[in-house]
Amino acid sequence: LQLLILCICVADDVYGQVRYSIPEEMVKGSFVGNIAQDLGLDIILDNPMELHRIDMEILDINDHAPVFNKKDIFFEISESVHSGAIFSLDTAKDPDVGTNSLQTYRLHPADHFNVKILSRLDGTKYVEMVLQTTLDREKQEEHKLVLTAYDGGNPQKSGSISINILVLDVNDNGPIFLQTVYKASILENSAKGTRVLQVSAVDADKGTNGEVTYSFSRGSLSDLFDINTHTGEITVGGLIDFESTKQYEINVEAKDRGGFTNSSKVIIDIIDVNDNAPVITLMSFSSPVPEDSIPGTVIAMLNIKDLDSGKNGHLKCFIRPDSPFQIKQSSSNFYILTTDHVLDREKISEYNITITAVDEGSPPYSTNKTVTLKLSDVNDNAP
Ligand SMILES: [Ca+2]
Ligand SMILES: [Ca+2]
Ligand SMILES: [Ca+2]
Ligand SMILES: [Ca+2]
Incomplete structure (x- = not known):
């Protein structure tokens, strides 16, 4: 609200008072008021000089929307960050005054974060984004949010900024075997290196956090079979004799770099070959x-x-x-x-x-x- 005091020199000792309100940016030549009529003055004045005070109120109109000085904000947030973590956001500006100026902010969607509006000592407002529910990169690696600033005008005006969040991986998943039991059968006397089967475990993490290595579990025999650390392929590593053992049960282990492990069972049936004479x-x-x-x-x-x-x-x-x-x-x-x-x-x-x-x-x-x-x-x- 701006007050403009117009002094009209009409008389020297008579004071009347009138007040006008006009919206800002009124076009040139617009009617404001009839001063003579509003002051009740006669058209022909006895005293050609009378002094009247007129208050002219220029009303703010809501002609600005809140504006951010950037289009996007980027964040890289680890999925291990706990709820309650605070991230400061850019503020919007709205040059209008009073209720026509910036009033509030809203964040959408609000499934992981909500917005907190705070005031500084000088009355200016700033915004923070607060993590409500923890992030999970394995569920969603990128989040796109929109922060919208609203003024209090009628109609209301708004401006928005995109918030792009990249969730950084943490090794929070262990490998999981695709099968709890693997079964295969091979002929006895199969040559060293013969493929028996391949076990496979998946780790939901990214990059090195998701790298899996395979081995036989401690206590499982490994002199007759070999396992490829990287591929999980099991091959023959020794002499397989049906007449001495008809079935092997081996426990295999998958491990990621963080030490998370999972195990599975491999059952290998040996098929008899006619390798004995009567x-x-x-x-x-x-x-x-x-x-x-x-x-x-x-x-x-x-x-x-x-x-x-x-x-x-x-x-x-x-x-x-x-x-x-x-x-x-x-x-x-x-x-x-x-x-x-x-x-x-x-x-x-x-x-x-x-x-x-x-x-x-x-x-x-x-x-x-x-x-x-x-x-x-x-x-x-x-x-
Ligand atoms: Ca992992
Ligand atoms: Ca992870
Ligand atoms: Ca045999
Ligand atoms: Ca025989």
Whole structure:
């Protein structure tokens, strides 16, 4: 509000008073008031000089919006910053006066920050942004806010400034394996370096905070398998023997640079390969046998086994079909060799009997064992 005192020299000793209010920036030539009429003066004055005081009030009109002197403000804020942290903001200026001047600020959106308006001793206002709920870079890395300054005019005018916040990463996440259990199967005797499987863990952090290294957990065997520290690929590192171990359970660990860890289990099934030949063991052997032994007389007892599993260890046992002997299974791994015909020492006094055991592997393995049977003489010929 500005007061302009106009002194109109109309008389020397008569004082009347009148007050006008006009809005600022009124165009030239605008009507303000009829002084003579408002003062109740006669058109023809007795005394040509009268002094009147007229107050002229120039009313402020809301012709300025609040203005910031920049378009944007940038902040880099660590996601570890606690709520309550204060960030000072630029203030806006509005040259209008009274209620037409700057009144308040609003921040949008207000999900993480709110705005605090404070006054200095000289009455000027300044603004601060206060963190309400902590930031999480893994949820949202950039925040775009708008700070708007409002005046109190009618209609209200406003000006705004963009606030760009980049959330800086902190190592606040550990690696997490994509699977709690990994399963794979490999053939026994697989060469060193054969790929078994790849484990993988993710770490939500950024850059080095999210770098993961892999290892076997302490206590998990590692002489038969190797793990690539960087890729998590597990390969064969030693001799894998189905006959000694059919399944391996290994614990693996993923670790980030901050020491956060996670573990997972790897189960490796070993697939049998036909790498064992049948073994024939002679348990008992009767030689010589009398030439008049009746058919079915037991000559030998044999134990035949194969260390492999399934078809690789499933055996068939036979002898030459044209021989006067027979081989029969007595129980799971045991066989008996018997005579099948009446023998005659005078024709053949000694037999080499070859027993063959063959497995059903692909390719199959077979084993031969030859026993020499002698016939003992019986007095079966008259002179
Ligand atoms: Ca991390
Ligand atoms: Ca983080
Ligand atoms: Ca075998
Ligand atoms: Ca085998």
